[in-house]
Amino acid sequence: MTANSHEPFLAGERIAKLSVLTLLIIGVIELLVGRLSLSLGLSADGVTSLFDALVSLIVWLGLHFSRRRPDARFHFGYQKVETLAAFLVAISMIGVAIYIIFVSYLKFLDPRPISYPSIAMVTLLVAGFLSMYRAIQMRTVATKYGLLSLRTDANNSIKDATASFVIFVSTLGSSLGLLELDAVGGIIIGIYILGVAYVAIKEASLILLDACESPEMTSELTTALKTLSGISDIVSIKLRPSGRYLTGVVTVTVAGSETVADTERLRKEIRDIISRILEPVEDITVVFRASQDG
DSSP, X not given: OOXXXXXXXXXXXXXXXXXXXXXXXXXHHHHHHHHHHTOHHHHHHHHHXXXXXXXXXXXXXXXXXXXXXXXXXXXXXXXXXXXXHHHHHHHHHHHHHHHHHHHHHHHHHSOOOOSSHHHHHHHHHHHHXXXXXXXXXXXXXXXXXXXXXXXXXXXXXXXXXXXXXXXXXXXXXXXXXXXXXXXXXXXXXXXXXXXXXXXXXXXXXXXXXXXOXXXXXXXXXXXXXXXXXXXXXXXXXXXXXXXXXXXXXXXXXXXXXXXXXXXXXXXXXXXXXXXXXXXXXXXXXXXXXXXXXO
């Protein structure tokens, strides 16, 4: 892995570490204010923030280990650790969702008034805006470098912000006498989290199973390679995701009269075309077969 290939993971690590620190501070403050105000919704949001700090820690560790070079045990490197981290994060999100729905259900059965609602609402607004700002930062880095685990964490941060705003509304409603609103808001957030987790698990699972669902990309690559002089046919194009990169094997048919210099020229031209069409590419093996007619 080159120095440039380390850049995405380093950028992801920096924002993930910042996320851990921010969530810890938010979680502790929400728990303290929630205990003071007797707001179950705010306390639940605090527990969720602390749990999400653990999620960001998992993402950071995944990105950190993804930078390791290939060794005797992992010949293709550790880049899929980042995808595995995304999978674990999504599983963790399911646990958070179940917790929120359960607590909200209990609150719905036994709604209680909130003490110091103004303090609780200010805390929720600050937590919501901080989470949203953090989510925008992470999503920007995740989109720029194609980091699945960080994108999942960014979606989780959007959930945090949404939860804080929803609980703010429910707290406001509770202070006006609509005590059940706090529980309804929590249930809505829990369902939303389950949806985000489902999408993340599906995407991470496909990558871990080497799925490469892009027939249009393969077709475009086949058409482009057939234009090269010296190639008789495209036997197969096999691609697999490895973290944020694509690797694979391209097998082509060439005339039996091709020299070593000719095949090396073709190999370079093939890789140049692949690099233009596929982004980002880590390693593509080109296999030549002699034409039966040659």
